[in-house]
Amino acid sequence: MITAKPVPRQASRWQRELAQAIGDPAELLRELDLDPVLLPAARAASASFPLRVPRGFVTRMRKGDPDDPLLRQVLPLGAELDEAPGFDTDPIGDRAALAAPGVLHKYHGRALLLVTGACAVHCRYCFRREFPYTESGAGAARWRPALAYLRDDPSLREAILSGGDPLSLSDRLLGALLAELDRIPHLERLRIHSRQPIVLPERIDDVLLAVLARTRLQRVLVVHANHPREIDGTVRAALRRLAAAGVTLLNQAVLLRGVNDSAAVLAGLSEALFAAGVLPYYLHLLDRVRGAAHFEVKESEASAIMETLRQRLPGYLVPRLVRELPGQPAKTPV
Ligand SMILES: *Cc1c(COP(=O)(O)O)cnc(C)c1O
Numbered sequence: 001m002i003t004a005k006p007v008p009r010q011a012s013r014w015q016r017e018l019a020q021a022i023g024d025p026a027e028l029l030r031e032l033d034l035d036p037v038l039l040p041a042a043r044a045a046s047a048s049f050p051l052r053v054p055r056g057f058v059t060r061m062r063k064g065d066p067d068d069p070l071l072r073q074v075l076p077l078g079a080e081l082d083e084a085p086g087f088d089t090d091p092i093g094d095r096a097a098l099a100a101p102g103v104l105h106k107y108h109g110r111a112l113l114l115v116t117g118a119c120a121v122h123c124r125y126c127f128r129r130e131f132p133y134t135e136s137g138a139g140a141a142r143w144r145p146a147l148a149y150l151r152d153d154p155s156l157r158e159a160i161l162s163g164g165d166p167l168s169l170s171d172r173l174l175g176a177l178l179a180e181l182d183r184i185p186h187l188e189r190l191r192i193h194s195r196q197p198i199v200l201p202e203r204i205d206d207v208l209l210a211v212l213a214r215t216r217l218q219r220v221l222v223v224h225a226n227h228p229r230e231i232d233g234t235v236r237a238a239l240r241r242l243a244a245a246g247v248t249l250l251n252q253a254v255l256l257r258g259v260n261d262s263a264a265v266l267a268g269l270s271e272a273l274f275a276a277g278v279l280p281y282y283l284h285l286l287d288r289v290r291g292a293a294h295f296e297v298k299e300s301e302a303s304a305i306m307e308t309l310r311q312r313l314p315g316y317l318v319p320r321l322v323r324e325l326p327g328q329p330a331k332t333p334v
């Protein structure tokens, strides 16, 4: 986990929004009219993984409600400091799976590039909260070994940009990376995993759309929303622009206790996503990372929720419930 860099002098609107993200728990509590009694725990839990949330996302939270499902995803709680057996720092074996610096190649035909450790929001349940990112080398040069790996494996069809959040990169760096990927003849698809269209819709601006329009690769963007209230008018507008630009839009969510652990909320999420041009893709069981035990939903409960979802929704709005197990050739269906 790496925090964002200072704002460049000619910053665009999204970079200014990002620079003004809330990082002080006292300020977040004040903005939402919440009891300052929550502060000491929030400070203690943010020592190892700081609070970070864009202001636009905070405006979608309910004031005065400490259990608001959007707040729960970002507010550091004392429960994060509890030891829980089975929850550790590398729950899905990613450190062992690095095929080259910055490349995870676990599944056939697609490799995942860790292009940055920075995120616009810090999700408390994230398994990457404990991931030791290194960003050696300046600018695009840092991806040289990863690009060489992709070039040398003709079985690869798809490059997945992940992190961190790849849309934390400047348009210039992202454009340089996409140009390199374009030149690898066996690649057909580019996939970007990003939460920014949800938490920082300003990121989807003309410059980014122009960068995405330049690649010859087919483009897929997998966003990450967990609750229907994350998708407001600004998010819908951003997603519709991406869809209009020919980008296939999918969503992955994480099943989280106290956030979306009910069929009603998940059905609402699928409907809200579809209204914005996004199909639900995966619903992940929580990765058992240290500090996130209080978010866990039991597998039997998850299966019961899925059964209700299947009865309520058309099949194309039902996400696949999966978990990630180390050493498996694909995500494992539950
Ligand atoms: C999740 C993941 C992928 C993508 O898997 P899909 O099933 O294609 O969505 C690829 N590589 C790694 C390392 C992953 O963790």
Ligand code: SF4
Pocket (backbone or CB within 6 Å): 118, 119, 120, 121, 122, 123, 126, 127, 128, 129, 163, 164, 165, 195, 224
């Ligand atoms: S879930 Fe995604 S956006 Fe949230 S902290 Fe993790 S990598 Fe960043």
